[in-house]
Amino acid sequence: MALLLRAVTWGLFSRSGYCPRAPQRGLSGAFVEALEAIVGRPHVSTAAAVREHHGRDESMYRCYPPDAVVWPQNVDQVSQLAALCYSQGVAIIPFGTGTGLEGGVCALQGGVCINLTHMDRIRELNPADFSVVVEPGVTRKALNTYLRDCGLWFPVDPGADASLCGMAATGASGTNAVRYGTMRDNVINLEVVLPDGLLLHTAGQGRHFKKSAAGYNLTGLFVGSEGTLGLITSATLRLHPAPEAAVAATCAFPSVQAAVNSTVQMLQSAVPLARIEFLDDVMMDACNKYSKLNYSVAPTLFLEFHGSEQALAEQLQRAEEITQCNGASHFSWAKESKERSQLWTARHNAWYALLALAPGHKGYSTDVCVPISRLPEILVHAKEKLKASGLTGAIVGHVGDGNFHCLLLMNPDDAEELQRVKTFAEELARQALALGGTCTGEHGIGIGKRQLLQEEVGPVGLETMRRLKVMLDPRGLMNPGKVL
Structure with missing residues (x-):
């Protein structure tokens, strides 16, 4: 099974949105009736369209649908569902909003997807x-x-x-x-x-x-x-x-190096930033087009400060001084709530802005995080490697904590391009590990980074995780094929 799961990791890329319409692989009619007895018939579905919806998230991995989807209404029903699946050896896949980026909801071994969204108090x-x-x-x-x-x-x-x-x-x-x-x-x-x-x-x-x-x-x-x-x-x-007041700012830079140097210097100078985001020139161009903005097409920092009016003025002045020392231009403020919302909406839509550059393509996001002192080195290197790779992509990042993403576009029908994406992502992750960082700052391991997890925590660390997993889940039924 371990070899099979390793083989599928990059074979799970979505192929033109294809989702196998597999029949229920191990759920008898009696088992489905038992599910219905717990949550009620309206809250159980084996319909293909429903299963397909629950077999994928926002990642590039292809759809692997569960055999059934259930919607419990309370914790007692969740306990009964888990006990039923456990007793029958049926895999359990938790489902929330489906916004993950590492294939965490793919039902690699079928089973029951437990959609928890009806529990919303x-x-x-x-x-x-x-x-x-x-x-x-x-x-x-x-x-x-x-x-x-x-x-x-x-x-x-x-x-x-x-x-x-x-x-x-x-x-x-x-x-x-x-x-x-x-x-x-x-x-x-x-x-x-x-x-x-x-x-x-x-x-x-x-x-x-x-x-x-x-x-x-x-x-x-x-x-x-x-x-x-x-x-x-x-x-x-x-x-x-809630902060008494908030101010957002943007500033453009002549290079990636200058933008990231400013980030490190602000943090080392103890400027109390609430947010500091980096977008490269490709990403800024995509955001301008998608969100109908008019920012400079250059490496850019988005900043936000929280505090009192007096404190904000001091923070902005210090931040502007640091950015200007690194060649920043177009330093602009957004003080009103509507302006700040527009700015951050554009940042949050960056993923969709990039996808809009190539309709029909899929996206993959790397997720490395390094010590802040090593951020300029790896980010500049990533930009150079991205240009040299021939891939279409952009860089965004929560650079205040050393975390950034290379957002890569790929044709799901082009095996050679998929391999280049795989190679780029793995090389970047291994560079982050070499610099004392991690292969995932926030997206998780999912089904695509298990080998990298082993390299990150070492054999003893991985074995300890496996022992914990076996102790809590001896039958291996909880979201199988993920993390370990």
Whole structure:
């Protein structure tokens, strides 16, 4: 099986959107009836179109549909579903919004997809303690809309309006990580249904403390587990005070090196940035066309500052001085909410802007992250290698924490081009590892980076992960073929 899964990793590329319409491979009529008895007949589907929708995410990997899709309405039903699948040896694939980028929802061995979006309650808000408990159907935008009038917000922003529990499962990050951290920093407690149906509260039921030294960090174990250890049915999240004021800015640079040097210098000078994003010239051109903007077609930084009016003025002045020392031009501010929203909407639409350059092509995003001091070296090298590769692509990045993406376009019917994408991505990841970085800053391992994970954590690290997996999921039924 290990050899088979390794072989399929890059053979899973979508071929013109093709999705195999496989029949139910191991689900008897009696088993489907048992699913219906738990959640009700309207909440179970074996229709081909529904299965296909749940067999792919936003990645380039081809569709592998589950044998059935179920929509539980509460945690008790999730526990019963898991126990049923476990007893019958049926694979379980959790599904949130389907916005992942590493094939995490592909049902490589068939099985039952458990769509958790009907569980969409905000269970408990503790504004005085800066915490909230959400079910897996609650998305990032829905939570912040709910929090709008209480002076709090949840800042982790991967761009897509992803499920918050799905973001916990993948260890998501995003544009605000430089100041507010990633999901790993903002998850306090998780309610998890284990593969056999048992219910676990990783930090103890109902607990939402600021810190703890009590035993092993079970919450950290499940954040980033990508659905391979259990189904997250609620998350207790850390909230933050909404900033008194915010200002965004953009500035263009004569080169990639100059833009990234400015990033490092601002961070080393302790400029308190809330966001700092890099877009290269290709990406800026695509964003201009897609979002109908008129920015300079040059390597560009998008910045945002949070704080008091007085503090913002000081931060902007210091940032502008640093960027000007590196040859920046067109330094412009966006103070009004509408202007800032337009700017960040353009950044969040970068993926779709690039895809619009070549209709019918698929996209692949690398996801390396390096120590901030090594960022100029690897980013400049990546730009040069991208030009030399003959591939069509652009670079964007959450450069404030050393994380960036090469967004690559490919013809799904061109095997030679797919191989060049594979080679580019693997070489970039190995360079990041050589510089003390990681092969994935926020997208996860999924089905495409398992060999790189082994190279990153070493044989003892990987074996320890395997032991944990076997202990929690001895039958290997939770999202098989991912991570390990």
